[in-house]
Amino acid sequence: MSIEVTHITKCYGEQKALDDITFSVNKGEIVGFLGPNGAGKSTLMKILTTYIEATEGEAKVNGFNVQSEKMAVQKSVGYLPEHNPLYLDMYVKEYLKFNAGVYNINSSRIEEVISLTGLTPESHKKIGQLSKGYRQRVGLANALLHDPSVLILDEPTTGLDPNQLIDIRHLIKNIGKDKTVFLSTHIMQEVEAICDRVIIINKGKVVADKKLKELRDEKEQTVIVEFDYRVEDAFLLKLPKVNRVKNTHDFVYEITFSTSEDMRSHVFDFAHDNQLKILQLNQKNASLESLFRDLTTEAIPQK
DSSP, X not given: OOEEEEEEEEEETTEEEEEEEEEEEOTTOEEEEEOOTTSSHHHHHHHHTTSSOOSEEEEXXXXXXXXXXXXXXXXXXXXXXXXXXXXXXXXXXXXXXXHHHHHTOOTHHHHHHHXXXXXXXXXXXXXXXXXXXXXXXXXXXXXXXXXXXXXXXXXXXXXXXXXXXXXXXXXXXXXXXXXXXXXXXXXXXXXXXXXXXXXXXXXXXXXXXXEHHHHHHOOOEEEEEEXXXXXXXHHHTTSTTEEEEEEEETTEEEEEESSSSOOHHHHHHHHHHTTOOEEEEEEEEOOHHHHHHHHHOOOOOOO
């Protein structure tokens, strides 16, 4: 097991940034860690990389405890934080050579990571002269210097333009062929393009843990309907093959069915039988985006 998180809680005073989180990541997986801003993603990553300690629970990386075996964890993890700390006045090779010295690594490894991360054409420049995309590559090259078996990447594509975004995604996907990658993001397309699995966190709790293939194969649909009058959820739950009902606002409902059959006719019949008028009736397929939205947003309270 590359990463094991067991009942991790992190408190800042009265506030719980993480609340009893448990999951594991297998060797060779690329796992996306999704959540809205403030959900606790960066906090967990700082715990896994030994920057901060959990209030309760236990975490291991490559079998090493993040609290009692910090040095062993640091040697086996490559970390790219959200705000990539770089010395802008240093040349690319100079910066990597400096960090190679910290790890006591042979300088030949510098050329390897420069080639691996596509930095070769820019490697003669000062870091301050590089675009945001190439600065991210420098951060990735630095994280890979000591050839770690686990990469932890916090928002690795934030602020990149579309071309830079695609390049970094391809780079991470390629690196993930022989390493475990755990990356945080709030961009759905990021996870769908790179990852094998997604863990969704909201308000410090894990609310979903799914393989991307399972999500794509799920025969599920959501019908969005607006009636002219409020309907109790309990009545809508009596419709055939209903999984869940959500009153999003006013008289608008999202009804999720466990079937690929178009269920709008059943909703129409329900309205007719109950003397309701339908003001809108739309269908949307299940997706990572809709799952994320369902699990991380709350219905607007009724007045």
